[in-house]
Amino acid sequence: MSISPNTQAVLLLTAHFSKTRKETVKPLTPKEWGRFALWLKDKSLAPEQLMMGQPGELLNGWLDKTITLDRIEFLLDRGPALALATEKWLRAGLWMMTRSDQDYPLRLKKRMKTDSPALLFGCGNRALLNTGGLAVVGSRNAAEKDLEYSWDLGMLAAGDGYSIVSGGARGVDEAAMLGALEAEGTVIGVLADNLLRICSTAKYRKHLMANNLALISTFYPEAGFSAGNAMQRNKYIYVLSDAAMVVHSGEKGGTWNGALENVKKTWVPLWVKRTSD
Known part of the structure; x- marks a missing residue:
């Protein structure tokens, strides 16, 4: 598998190639x-054109305090690093998707517009990214009853044909995903770290091969855990x-803030599981 010149240009401009x-x-x-x-787009230019000749000539009239011409030229000059990184990722079965690809998730484009990610790294069935489904989120340290609830919720969603x-x-995240996969349902996993490693783990391998799973990340595929990225x-x-279900959350942290952002932006309807703690 190879990547298109347009994807190469987007990678050069937006991606990290080392830890x-x-x-x-x-x-x-x-x-x-x-x-x-x-x-x-307004100038009828494609990113790949910036890799041909002198980008300064094409970018005549571009003025931005943070995106300087020098910065653009430096990023575009990272060809060797791009080649090494993409060879490794492609060999491991990863793919890369840009906003100009026809199968880029429409929900991202419609709901986030120009804030939608320029680039998605992933493995598995990329067609699943346009299926929608039920978002299930919650604490990493949830009680056993909440993990069982999440697993059952995943199985029920799968039985009704929802991703x-x-x-x-x-x-909570992993329990819901594995519950759905156990019921031969479909799953979209949006990872914050270690995409390259997780795509090769035993618990997901057979589901990736069965085309029931897509794992994606907007971050460097070999990045370790970062609270900010999460x-x-x-x-x-x-x-x-x-639609979304919050299974368990404290009154601060990633789950809480993510739910509040969804309410503020009115992306999807949100339900919260009642809990005594």
């Missing part, structure tokens, strides 16, 4: 990419779904 992240010049953030991509959308973290990815769980 260290000590780059003096940072890749474009989703908001920065949204601004830049909109300008390119489960969750974050893949231990606790908080940031929560929005995508809601946006990719049609």
Whole structure:
């Protein structure tokens, strides 16, 4: 498998290619990419054109305080790092999807517009990303009764033909996902870390091969856990779904903040499981 010139350009401009992240010049953030991509579209330019010749000539008239021409040229000059990283990822079965791909999730585009991620890394059945479904979220340290509830909820959703959308973290997320998969349902896992490693784990391998599972991330596929990344990815769980259930949450933290953001943005209807603790 190879990646298109357009995807290569988006990778160069928005992706990290190593764990260290000590780059003096940072890749474009989703908001920065949204601004830049909109300008390119207005000028009838495709990202891949920036890799041909001198990008400065094509970007005549582009003015932005943070996305300077020097920054763009530096990022586009990371070809060797791109080649090494993508060879490793493709060999491991990962794929990359950009906003210009026809199968990019419509819910992301419609609900987040220019804030939708420029790039998705993933493994498994990418067609599932447009199926919607029930988002199930909750604490990593939920009680056993909440884990059983999450598992049963996943099985029930699968039995009724709905996908489960969750974050893949231990606790509520994983229980709901595995419950649905056990019932031969379909699952979208939106990961905050370690996509490359998790795609090869035994608990998910057979479901990936059966096309019942898609695991995706907006982050570097080899990134370790980061609380900031976990908080940031929560929005995508809601946006990719049609409705959401919070099984267990404290009054602060990622689950709480993600639910509040969904309520504020009115992405999908939200239910909360009653609990005494």
